[in-house]
Amino acid sequence: MSPTAPDAGEPIPFFSQAATFERLWPAVEKALEDVFDSGKFSHGKQVGELETALAEYTGARHVIGVNSGTDALVLLLRACGLRPGDGVLVPAYSFFATASAVELAGGRPQFVDIDPETYAMDPTALDAAVTPRSRFVMPVHLFHTMADVEAVQAVARRHGLTVVEDSAEAIGMRRHGVHAGLHGVGGVLSFFPSKTLGAIGDAGAVLTDDPEVADTVAALRHHGRGGPTLNDFPAISTQSALVGGNSKMDDIQAAVLLAKLPLLEEHIARRAALAAAYTARLRDLPGVLRLPRTTAERPDDRDVHYVYLIETEHRDALAAHLARQGIGTEVYYPLPLPHQPAFGHLGHRPGDFPHAEAAARHALALPFHPDLRPGDLDRVCDTLGSFLATTRTTA
Numbered sequence: 578m579s580p581t582a583p584d585a586g587e588p589i590p591f592f593s594q595a596a597t598f599e600r601l602w603p604a605v606e607k608a609l610e611d612v613f614d615s616g617k618f619s620h621g622k623q624v625g626e627l628e629t630a631l632a633e634y635t636g637a638r639h640v641i642g643v644n645s646g647t648d649a650l651v652l653l654l655r656a657c658g659l660r661p662g663d664g665v666l667v668p669a670y671s672f673f674a675t676a677s678a679v680e681l682a683g684g685r686p687q688f689v690d691i692d693p694e695t696y697a698m699d700p701t702a703l704d705a706a707v708t709p710r711s712r713f714v715m716p717v718h719l720f721h722t723m724a725d726v727e728a729v730q731a732v733a734r735r736h737g738l739t740v741v742e743d744s745a746e747a748i749g750m751r752r753h754g755v756h757a758g759l760h761g762v763g764g765v766l767s768f769f770p771s772k773t774l775g776a777i778g779d780a781g782a783v784l785t786d787d788p789e790v791a792d793t794v795a796a797l798r799h800h801g802r803g804g805p806t807l808n809d810f811p812a813i814s815t816q817s818a819l820v821g822g823n824s825k826m827d828d829i830q831a832a833v834l835l836a837k838l839p840l841l842e843e844h845i846a847r848r849a850a851l852a853a854a855y856t857a858r859l860r861d862l863p864g865v866l867r868l869p870r871t872t873a874e875r876p877d878d879r880d881v882h883y884v885y886l887i888e889t890e891h892r893d894a895l896a897a898h899l900a901r902q903g904i905g906t907e908v909y910y911p912l913p914l915p916h917q918p919a920f921g922h923l924g925h926r927p928g929d930f931p932h933a934e935a936a937a938r939h940a941l942a943l944p945f946h947p948d949l950r951p952g953d954l955d956r957v958c959d960t961l962g963s964f965l966a967t968t969r970t971t972a
């Protein structure tokens with residue numbers, strides 16, 4: 578992107594939190610000073626305070642802070658009793674970590690095609706994908722809305738599956754007043770910088786109402802039970818001993834997240850307003866195949882716009898055109914999980930997951946974050962609209 582190109586305005590990044598941090602700087606600076614004063618830096622006072630604040634925000638009985646959303650998924654699956662080779666049903670379209678966490682925990686991903694409206698696993702396809710190996714189902718809540726948790730729970734009950742949620746993107750989302758991640762045994766949050774509540778590095782958390790799962794996750798994030806932290810010795814029997822790793826959260830991340838948490842509801846409202854503005858501008862554009870559609874229907878349901886994603890036949894050409902005008906976009910996600918080389922050993926073929934494959938061909942995320950200015954949004958829509966209009970007439 579060249580700022581000197583004749584028709585390019587100021588660059589519009591895909592994501593930025595510069596204005597948020599400028600506004601929050603006094604609070605962040607004070608929070609960081611407290612971390613330095615404590616001298617603890619890892620798994621100290623700020624991590625505990627963040628866990629308490631997030632328990633209050635989400636309604637979870639237990640929140641366990643860890644170093645990333647990915648490790649949160651791995652520890653959650655292990656704490657729920659995943660045994661080597663257990664099948665975990667996951668959507669064919671998601672971020673890599675949904676499936677990699679299953680393998681890292683020793684399980685085997687079993688892919689399910691998505692509902693093209695919600696990008697989440699399709700409950701009918703889920704029912705058909707269950708095998709004797711299946712022991713878990715892990716719906717993912719992507720982008721702006723939640724998986725149909727009630728339908729997933731019904732399938733899980735029928736087949737005796739344990740439900741855990743990849744709610745890494747879903748902070749603030751609720752169904753029937755229950756926060757994402759608390760519809761099964763547990764869920765996770767990611768605080769990767771670009772997430773709805775983003776840190777200044779990596780961090781994540783496990784949410785659960787189950788005290789045993791919470792205990793086990795807490796042990797696993799710090800080397801396990803009956804091992805190098807022998808403060809619990811000799812109460813730990815070989816049977817309850819557990820080998821864990823180091824997945825602790827940094828206090829610097831916890832401090833920044835605590836400073837940002839009071840802004841979260843305002844940011845969610847701002848995201849809703851920006852998404853509505855995008856939709857109003859793009860709704861009737863020729864060449865746009867799909868815009869985000871909420872499935873929150875009741876007063877105690879809530880969706881949160883984490884990214885704003887459109888679908889178009891001309892995705893790659895459009896992304897290149899926007900990039901030439903200094904407008905950042907991202908492809909979420911360029912390849913369905915079963916077709917990524919890392920999961921090639923599972924033996925899936927093109928055509929096995931038609932809805933996931935169509936989404937991977939057509940989906941493009943537009944610049945979207947609470948600091949996005951209305952003028953920037955207008956420029957994105959103007960640039961996109963004029964490109965799709967000419968692409969259509971010359972096609």
Ligand SMILES: *Cc1c(COP(=O)(O)O)cnc(C)c1O
Pocket residue numbers: 645646647648671672674675717743745746766767768769779780781
């Ligand atoms: C971000 C994300 C993760 C992983 O979170 P990290 O904190 O980046 O490890 C997992 N699943 C989904 C759906 C995500 O969007």
